[in-house]
Amino acid sequence: xxxxxxxxxxxxxxxxxxxxxxxxxxxxxxxxxxxxxxxxxxxxxxxxxxxxxxxxxxxxxxxxxxxxxxxxxxxxxxxxxxxxxxxxxxxxxxxxxxxxxxxxxxxxxxxxxxxxxxxxxxxxxxxxxxxxxxxxxxxxxxxxxxxxxxxxxxxxxxxxxxxxxxxxxxxxxxxxxxxxxxxxxxxxxxxxxxxxxxxxxxxxxxxxxxxxxxxxxxxxxxxxxxxxxxxxxxxxxxxxxxxxxxxxxxxxxxxxxxxxxxxxxxxxxxxxxxxxxxxxxxxxxxxxxxxxxxxxxxxxxxxxxxxxxxxxxxxxxxxxxxxxxxxxxxxxxxxxxxxxxxxxxxxxxxxxxxxxxxxxxxxxxxxxxxxxxxxxxxxxxxxxxxxxxxxxxxxxxxxxxxxxxxxxxxxxxxxxxxxxxxxxxxxxxxxxxxxxxxxxxxxxxxxxxxxxxxxxxxxxxxxxxxxxxxxxxxxxxxxxx
Amino acid sequence: xxxxxxxxxxxxxxxxxxxxxxxxxxxxxxxxxxxxxxxxxxxxxxxxxxxxxxxxxxxxxxxxxxxxxxxxxxxxxxxxxxxxxxxxxxxxxxxxxxxxxxxxxxxxxxxxxxxxxxxxxxxxxxxxxxxxxxxxxxxxxxxxxxxxxxxxxxxxxxxxxxxxxxxxxxxxxxxxxxxxxxxxxxxxxxxxxxxxxxxxxxxxxxxxxxxxxxxxxxxxxxxxxxxxxxxxxxxxxxxxxxxxxxxxxxxxxx
Numbered sequence: 001x002x003x004x005x006x007x008x009x010x011x012x013x014x015x016x017x018x019x020x021x022x023x024x025x026x027x028x029x030x031x032x033x034x035x036x037x038x039x040x041x042x043x044x045x046x047x048x049x050x051x052x053x054x055x056x057x058x059x060x061x062x063x064x065x066x067x068x069x070x071x072x073x074x075x076x077x078x079x080x081x082x083x084x085x086x087x088x089x090x091x092x093x094x095x096x097x098x099x100x101x102x103x104x105x106x107x108x109x110x111x112x113x114x115x116x117x118x119x120x121x122x123x124x125x126x127x128x129x130x131x132x133x134x135x136x137x138x139x140x141x142x143x144x145x146x147x148x149x150x151x152x153x154x155x156x157x158x159x160x161x162x163x164x165x166x167x168x169x170x171x172x173x174x175x176x177x178x179x180x181x182x183x184x185x186x187x188x189x190x191x192x193x194x195x196x197x198x199x200x201x202x203x204x205x206x207x208x209x210x211x212x213x214x215x216x217x218x219x220x221x222x223x224x225x226x227x228x229x230x231x232x233x234x235x236x237x238x239x240x241x242x243x244x245x246x247x248x249x250x251x252x253x254x255x256x257x258x259x260x261x262x263x264x265x266x267x268x269x270x271x272x273x274x275x276x277x278x279x280x281x282x283x284x285x286x287x288x289x290x291x292x293x294x295x296x297x298x299x300x301x302x303x304x305x306x307x308x309x310x311x312x313x314x315x316x317x318x319x320x321x322x323x324x325x326x327x328x329x330x331x332x333x334x335x336x337x338x339x340x341x342x343x344x345x346x347x348x349x350x351x352x353x354x355x356x357x358x359x360x361x362x363x364x365x366x367x368x369x370x371x372x373x374x375x376x377x378x379x380x381x382x383x384x385x386x387x388x389x390x391x392x393x394x395x396x397x398x399x400x401x402x403x404x405x406x407x408x409x410x411x412x413x414x415x416x417x418x419x420x421x422x423x424x425x426x427x428x429x430x431x432x433x434x435x436x437x438x439x440x441x442x443x444x445x446x447x448x449x450x451x452x453x454x455x456x457x458x459x460x461x462x463x464x465x466x467x468x469x470x471x472x473x474x475x476x477x478x479x480x481x
Numbered sequence: 482x483x484x485x486x487x488x489x490x491x492x493x494x495x496x497x498x499x500x501x502x503x504x505x506x507x508x509x510x511x512x513x514x515x516x517x518x519x520x521x522x523x524x525x526x527x528x529x530x531x532x533x534x535x536x537x538x539x540x541x542x543x544x545x546x547x548x549x550x551x552x553x554x555x556x557x558x559x560x561x562x563x564x565x566x567x568x569x570x571x572x573x574x575x576x577x578x579x580x581x582x583x584x585x586x587x588x589x590x591x592x593x594x595x596x597x598x599x600x601x602x603x604x605x606x607x608x609x610x611x612x613x614x615x616x617x618x619x620x621x622x623x624x625x626x627x628x629x630x631x632x633x634x635x636x637x638x639x640x641x642x643x644x645x646x647x648x649x650x651x652x653x654x655x656x657x658x659x660x661x662x663x664x665x666x667x668x669x670x671x672x673x674x675x676x677x678x679x680x681x682x683x684x685x686x687x688x689x690x691x692x693x694x695x696x697x698x699x700x701x702x703x704x705x706x707x708x709x710x711x712x713x714x715x716x717x718x719x720x721x722x723x724x725x726x727x728x729x730x731x732x733x734x735x
Binding site: 427429430433435436437439440441443447448451452453454455 | 529530553556558568572578582623
């Protein structure tokens with residue numbers, strides 16, 4: 001066994017940190033999926049008829065769809081009849097403020113290092129915490145409301161802002177868009193809604209933390225962000241799940257709408273349970289994220305740090321419809337042990353002078369497979385469209401894989417599209433160099449990996465960047481020794 | 482400070498070092514010279530703990546400790562510094578960030594408090610003058626896109642920051658023009674004290690005009706075949722290595 005391998009062997013032993021689960025009383029749907037279950041969920045959430053109809057339509061479409069198989073991932077198929085589609089912690093009544101939220105539930109978030117109270121006071125980040133199928137708490141609502149900003153759970157938005165939900169739900173990701181989006185449209189339970197009115201710059205980061213706790217339960221959340229003309233918002237999303245032997249399904253949909261001159265920055269640090277070292281358990285993360293730059297000069301920027309999940313299937317995309325609009329995608333995807341990730345983006349250039357930038361940094365270790373899949377499409381009327389793509393892969397050891405699938409589809413001769421790709425290995429030389437300066441091997445790997453991912457990490461808000469750096473080091477801990 | 486006794490080392494089964502003996506005391510500068518392939522760089526690598534070399538025989542003690550028993554990072558923390566012949570590039574990691582990690586890990590090992598950003602930067606400012614290194618270079622990714630001279634200067638700068646007791650300079654003169662050579666040597670000379678020692682590994686005498694050795698050793702076929710003072714280096718410069726090779730090879734056949 002070469003030195004490199006030995007190094008890698010030793011560096012893969014760190015266990016998942018958020019693998020605990022908590023027992024609390026739950027209110028849950030029966031196992032299985034049919035129209036009755038969907039009606040049950042809709043009734044539970046006291047939804048209007050139009051939304052139930054919308055769900056049922058999605059369900060009927062989904063039943064006729066095939067599970068996609070083009071992704072470079074293999075996994076035993078999900079038995080959708082064996083899942084539970086709704087599970088919520090039992091709360092006496094809907095909490096009006098943080099003080100009324102069951103302290104036990106808040107304790108779960110405290111344990112994750114997301115102190116709702118602390119955060120409320122210190123960091124100036126508004127948080128919506130989603131546990132299994134429901135949102136348990138949203139902070140800073142009052143402050144935001146003064147500016148006309150709506151930041152609340154999706155269920156609440158359905159009740160209080162039905163006109164907005166009706167207008168934008170499914171407007172970016174149609175219910176029939178793809179298999180998992182259709183499933184989500186049928187059974188989604190909660191998520192976050194965020195609305196920034198015309199001319200308002202959201203003064204703080206908005207953040208949602210998703211946590212799957214219940215066993216055998218899928219999490220199907222829906223996030224909808226609307227930024228009106230000249231509005232700005234930076235949105236953060238974090239996720240964890242307990243360590244369980246069976247695979248769990250997470251099929252979310254995120255929609256972003258940016259009107260004229262609006263800017264939305266969406267950052268994710270995804271740390272779902274990746275399965276154990278033998279590849280047992282872990283989350284299937286099948287997510288559809290898409291934003292539309294509907295107005296001229298608008299901008300949507302996706303930044304993702306993907307460290308968790310057993311299987312990831314995720315392509316945060318931008319439809320650049322407005323003239324001069326800009327789409328960005330910055331991604332670090334780390335896979336270790338038996339993790340598989342097929343992730344990337346789509347940039348659809350429709351408007352004139354639209355620009356997109358893709359920076360993808362894959363890191364593979366252990367026996368994992370890491371694929372970048374990206375599509376750059378320039379439509380006929382998209383004069384002077386520009387795209388720059390950079391896809392780098394870093395390999396640790398010789399049993400993992402890195403793959404790149406770039407698709408480029410140009411229908412306008414004025415387009416300028418650049419694609420750069422590199423593949424490199426963490427060298428024994430680099431590690432020895434660090435060692436020789438007194439730096440321990442684990443810290444050396446963390447240093448090298450963070451350096452490699454720097455361009456992406458720099459895009460994250462400060463607090464998140466620090467968390468992401470630690471997470472990268474943690475995910476790879478034990479993969480070099 | 483450093484005592485090497487009958488050191489044998491091989492790489493992938495091929496013996497390179499075949500019985501090195503060397504004593505280095507505090508305050509001394511030793512030059513290791515020799516023709517290509519004589520084992521000079523191997524010796525430097527073995528002392529620093531590069532793992533592809535297997536030590537098959539002999540012992541090395543450093544400040545009373547069994548050096549060969551220590552992991553590479555612990556050797557560094559104990560005070561062994563290797564200025565690399567080919568410094569490694571680490572993209573995205575600034576020299577400053579790299580050095581701060583290094584300095585603080587070394588300090589932790591020695592039971593000292595970590596330096597905060599302010600203290601670290603003032604230490605950096607002080608040491609930067611030694612090797613006439615520019616702040617801008619230190620904000621750039623470590624060694625990435627550095628010229629040969631910049632890389633070597635950065636090595637000596639790191640040495641200044643880490644304040645080692647034993648510095649091993651592995652072909653530090655290679656790829657340096659005369660100005661860079663002067664600057665690098667000046668740095669090394671200013672760092673010299675009665676408490677530390679330097680081993681200069683070089684092929685050419687040129688460097689020794691600037692860093693004057695107390696002892697010169699000639700390495701050939703994995704052994705030190707001749708030791709002397711700096712005059713030996715001059716003799717080698719004038720006559721080349723062939724006469725030594727002949728001396729050794731004929732002695733071997735007798």
